[in-house]
C-alpha cells in the first residue's frame with residue numbers, strides 16, 4: 001500500500017475544486033468526480049456571470065441555518081482574507097465594489113480558469129460525466145461507486161451542492177441521499193435567494209419595473225426583516241436582492257403554516273409624514289387632484305396605476321407608496337433559486353475541519369450543509385472556507 005493518501009471528491013464545483021487544491025497541496029492524490037460534462041458549471045453563472053466571490057463586510061449577520069455560528073467557525077479556520085490571498089496566489093486579480101469582491105476581469109470564467117490551472121499544476125484528476133451513485137464505508141477505506149467504476153479512497157469529500165437553479169436534465173441531485181446513507185440526518189431543503197410569488201401581482205401591470213425600495217417581511221402583525229435595494233417587479237410578484245435576502249425566511253415561515261406578507265416602500269428615503277407633505281406640495285405645484293398626474297415624473301409610468309389604485313386623496317396615495325402590501329403565495333421554485341436553505345445538520349460536522357462527526361474520513365462542504373448566506377458573495381465564501389478546511393484535513 002502506498003503512503004500517499006487517496007482523496008476522492010464528489011463534485012467539481014466551488015467547494016470541491018477548493019478542497020481538491022488544498023488536499024493536493026497537503027500531499028494527497030486527489031481525484032474529483034463530476035457528473036456534468038465540465039467542471040464548475042454553476043460557478044460560471046454566479047453574479048450574473050461576473051462571480052461575486054466573497055465580501056469584506058461583517059459576516060456576523062450574513063448566514064442563516066439551524067446554527068449560523070457554524071459559518072463563523074468555518075470562516076475562523078479559513079477567512080475572507082485567506083480567500084483573497086488564495087486567489088491572488090493562483091493568479092486571480094480581484095476588485096472591490098463596496099466590499100463585494102469580483103474578479104477584475106469581470107468574468108466568472110476567470111475564477112474557474114485560475115482554479116483549473118492550479119488543479120492541473122497539482123496533477124489533480126478531474127473526471128467528468130462521472131455521477132456518484134453510492135459511497136460505502138469499509139473498515140479502513142471508502143468505496144465510491146459510479147456507473148462505470150468503483151473508486152477506493154482513504155477520505156471522501158462530499159461537495160455535491162444542491163438542486164438550486166438546476167434544469168431537469170441535471171436532476172436528481174443526490175448529495176443528501178449519499179450523506180444519509182452514511183448516517184447523516186438532514187433539515188428539509190427549501191429555495192432561498194429566490195423571487196417570491198404574490199397574490200394578485202399579475203393584475204398590477206408592473207412587470208419589468210426596477211426601482212429602489214424597501215421590502216419588509218411580516219407575519220401575524222410582526223415585522224421580521226427589512227431590506228433596501230433595487231426591487232424588481234415581476235408578473236408573478238417581486239424579485240431583486242432585497243427580496244432574495246428575505247425569501248428564505250419567508251418560505252420557512254410558510255412551511256410552518258404561518259401567513260406571510262410583504263410591505264413594499266417605494267419611497268424609502270422619506271418617512272410617511274415627509275412623503276405625504278411632498279405629495280401635497282406636488283398637488284399644489286401641478287394644480288391637479290388627479291392622483292396619476294401627481295405621480296407622473298416621480299415614478300416609472302408602468303408603476304403608477306399600481307400605486308394609485310383605490311387612492312382618492314394624498315393620505316391614501318401615501319399609504320400605497322409607503323406600504324404596498326402583498327400576500328406571499330410561494331416562490332418561483334428551486335429552479336429559479338440561487339441557493340437552497342436546509343441540508344445536512346451542522347452539529348454532525350466539525351466546522352473547523354468539515355469532517356463528519358458521524359463517519360470519520362468523510363468531509364462535507366458548501367451548500368449541502370444546513371447553512372445559507374445572504375447575497376454578496378457569502379455563499380461562495382462558505383464554499384471556499386468549508387472546501388479549504390476539508391481539503392487540508394482530508395490530506396492529514
Ligand SMILES: Cc1cc2nc3c(=O)[nH]c(=O)nc-3n(C[C@H](O)[C@H](O)[C@H](O)COP(=O)(O)OP(=O)(O)OC[C@H]3O[C@@H](n4cnc5c(N)ncnc54)[C@H](O)[C@@H]3O)c2cc1C
Pocket residue numbers: 010011012013014015016033034035036039040041042043045046047048051052053054130131132133159160161162164165173174175337338339365366367368376377378379380381383
Ligand atoms: C444563478 C446563481 C448565481 C449565484 N451567484 C452567486 C454569487 O455571485 N456569489 C455567491 O457567493 N454565491 C452565488 N451563488 C451561489 C453559489 O453558486 C453556490 O452557493 C456555490 O456554488 C455552492 O458551492 P458547492 O461547491 O457547494 O456546490 P456547486 O458549486 O453547485 O458544485 C457541486 C458540484 O457537484 C456536482 N455533483 C452533484 N452531485 C454529484 C454526483 N452525485 N456525482 C458527481 N458530481 C456531482 C455538480 O454537478 C456540481 O458541479 C449563485 C448561485 C446561482 C445558481
